[in-house]
Amino acid sequence: MARVAVIGSGIGGLSAAIALRAKGFEVDVYDQASELSEIGAGVSLGGSGMRVLDALGLGPAVREASANLHRIEFHHWLSGDIFYQHPMGSWYEQRFGGPFLGIHRADFHQILLSAYGDKPHLGHRCVALRESPDGVDLEFANGSTTHADVVVGADGLRSTVRAHVGEPDEAVFSAMSCFRGLVPVDRVPGGDRFGLTFFLGPGRHLVAYPVRGGELINFVAYVPDPEWTQESWSARCAPEDAVAAFHGWNPVVTTLLANAVETGRWALYDREPLRTWSTGRVTLLGDAAHPMLPHAGQGTNQAIEDAAALATYLESDLPLHEALQRYERLRKPRTRQIQLGSRANATCFQVPDGPPADERNARLQGLPQMVGWIHEYDVYAAMETGSEA
Incomplete structure (x- = not known):
């Protein structure tokens, strides 16, 4: 070969x-x-990725190291009220052929290193x-x-x-940076009930979900920032910087950010x-x-x-x-x-509060249908049927 x-x-x-x-x-x-090293925080794995990991024999190890994200919730940035939610867990697995999991990047990386077998x-x-x-x-x-x-x-x-x-x-610089970190679940208000949790607000948003069997809550908090251009997994900042960036937000958000064990910050880039x-x-x-x-x-x-x-x-x-x-x-x-x-x-x-947010929230009611094509994808079936666009 x-x-x-x-x-x-x-x-x-x-x-x-x-x-x-x-x-x-x-x-x-x-x-x-x-x-x-253990640089990084959490990543999410959905049905299409888990189908491959199962085929490679890695599914059991990945499931054991992960947290099953049993529901998705979208919260208002100030009140904390839920304006959209949907079950995940068994519903997701039946619909998309695999679980939706949160896993610490370092745990996942170690599973892959062990399966690779060499250094x-x-x-x-x-x-x-x-x-x-x-x-x-x-x-x-x-x-x-x-x-x-x-x-x-x-x-x-x-x-x-x-x-x-x-x-x-x-x-391509997005003119946006993010704060990332991990927080012990007992330091997060209601953290033991977290699934895939969003807080959406004007010019900012935060995503959080459990990893490592629910012991930790991983968060990613996004802010517009044309000045912060450092794109590095190892860049660090004080938790207070993240709290200040979300001043006035719901206490669940600010408490979560304040209790991070360590906070990373990096600029967001992609390419054409x-x-x-x-x-x-x-x-x-x-x-x-x-x-x-x-x-x-x-x-x-x-x-x-x-x-x-x-x-x-x-x-x-x-x-x-x-x-x-x-x-x-x-x-x-x-x-x-x-x-x-x-x-x-x-x-x-x-988007800002008012009509733009109301329109967005109405569209979210169709979220499972909107993202179904991403999560239900079977790469093996696509190759068998020759479905190359």
């Missing part, structure tokens, strides 16, 4: 490595980080790729080199591999959808291919779907370049639509 080099050891890169190894490929993972090659920042009919030569900043038959760029928003595949482009993801032997996956703003909660699920599709097409009898083209044709329309929809959601979530 071909040797595959995966650049990036995040969720997308490790999911791809696991899926490829399950198909018999020789896989090595490279990452620029010098060590793997990624750390301290390997890819700086150059040279592609030939015989394979791809990779060069790293530490001076080392390697050769692979196929290269998968899963190296995120600032991907080096993306620059090899497509036309040069710039990350790419025309092409692949060359003859190199392709992209996850944020390297389709970086999304987090307002649809789909970045993780889309990377996992990518991994399943890529491994399946590479295992097929198709010539390599055609396998990569099939992968791209399947994945590009779906991820493009979610990318652009994620941008629109930020505006929807932050």
Whole structure:
């Protein structure tokens, strides 16, 4: 079987490595980080992503480490009143073929590392790729080199591999930043009843949900901020900064923010959808291919779907370049639509009180129908039926 080099050891890169190894490929993972740490907070996993994780045998471990988000609620920013709610839990699983879970990124990452079975090659920042009919030569900043038959760029928003595949482009700043953190559940008013919880207000919104079996509440609080341009998982700020940004909001929000164990803050970027993801032997996956703003909660699920599709097409009898083209044709329309929809959601979530909010709240009554196409998607069925847009 071909040797595959995966650049990036995040969720997308490790999911791809696991899926490829399950198909018999020789896989090595490279990452620029010098060590793997518990950076990050929570991520959500929906039916489409869990379908892949179940197929890879990771479902039980993921469920054990997660919290099942048993309902979704939208609250008014000041009063705290619920203006829309819907059951999740068993309803969601029956409707979409898998659970909707909240999981700590570090817990999920450890499950993936264990399933991968090897240590990624750390301290390997890819700086150059040279592609030939015989394979791809990779060069790293530490001076080392390697050769692979196929290269998968899963190296995120600032991907080096993306620059090899497509036309040069710039990350798009949303003029918005977010505060992220984790709070022990007993420090959150009503935290033991949290599902997927939104507080929506003029120019700001907050999303919170339990992780780690309900022990912690993960929050992401979004604010307009053209001045804060630092895009970094490791950027930290004082909890008081987040509280000040939500001054006057419902006490549940301000108490949640004030009790964070540690608060991160980073600017939100995405990129314009790419025309092409692949060359003859190199392709992209996850944020390297389709970086999304987090307002649809789909970045993780889309990377996992990518991994399943890529491994399946590479295992097929198709010539390599055609396998990569099939992968791209399947994945590009779906991820493009979610990318652009994620941008629109930020505006929807932050409209002022009065008629704009009333109109938004009325539209939310149809939420299960509006997002059903995202959550019910079966990447394996799409490949079997050849439903490439």
